[in-house]
Amino acid sequence: MGRRLNQQLDCSVYSVGWLCANTAEANISRRFLDEEYAPPTLQPRDENGYIVGRMGNHYLVIAFLLVESSGPVSLAHTVAHMTRTFYNIRFGLMVGTGGGAPSAPHPTNPLNDIRLGDVVVSQPNQAHGGVLQYDKGRWNGDGAMAALQSDRQLGFDRMMDYFQSAATKFSKSAAPEFRFPGRDLDRLYKPSHSHKGKEGTDCSACGTAALEQRLERRSNHPAVHYGLIASGNAVMRSAAHRDRLRNTWGVRCFEMEAAGLGNRFPCVIIRGIGNYSDDHKNDHWQDYATATAAAYAKDLLRVVQP
Secondary structure, three states, X not given: OOEEEEEEOOHHHOOEEEEOOOHHHHHHHHOOOOEEEEOXXXXXXXXXXXXXXXXXXXXXXXXXXXXXXXXXXXXHXXXXXXXXXXXXXXXXXXXXXXXXXXXXXXXXXXXXXXXXOOEEEEOOOOOOOOEEOEOOOOOOOHHHHHHHHHHHHHXXXXXXXXXXXXXXXXXXXXXXXXXXXXXXXXXXXXXXXXXXXXXXXXXXXXXXXXXOOOOOOOOOOOOEEEEEEEEOOXXXXXXXXXXXXXXXXXXXXXXXXXXXXXXXXXXXXXXXXXXXXXXXXOOXXXXXXXXXXXXXXXXXXXXXXX
């Protein structure tokens, strides 16, 4: 979090909506602000929580529901209130965690594999606007995404700079949410291997015999993947169903909120991968994955003209 100022700016100043599903995601995203301002007076019956500030050249609103809830209906209400109060918002970034849809391990390039802590960004294809169940309003920033992809290929991106700056904002060591959990906790099991133990627990009882054999990466820095994100009303916990949707539609990630955005609010979905959308799902990577998604989102804003 940057400098917190008592200055209160008019609602008309803010042009970017940064959407979070809950307060935990909002608090992690908050650390990436360069400056934070006092929230303006809200419209009557606006039930959202807001954190407002500047990120680079953009004035943005981090919006989340004060009453913890999830799903498309909740997000639709969040967006409706946000765009009524902050009437000059022109596009949105939905930032948080999701479940990956990994393919078979790549034989030569481990960066092509979806790993925990990586980021998946919604990208339209011929049939969908980036999110299955929801053909999003056309976001006019595809050129910015292409420019950022080029920056990353040439090493000019700032994603990890922003990540490290937010992680160590108030101390020399990284905040707990930003600490890399470790590759020993990044376990991708073959689809036929069911979780051993209670739902949500670690995989200490699952053994290692059924793990997919993947090449080691040279760095723990997250890779960024682009493609279709599937949004549903329930958490994806079935490896078989995950793989069917991946093979049929080319799905790269699963989440639960984006389908509620409607088709009038242009938005890019940015999801840090916190699990593999199977019954081995737990929360070890959730905060770290939110932080990597937020770092990418800030880097994307760097190349978007205000």
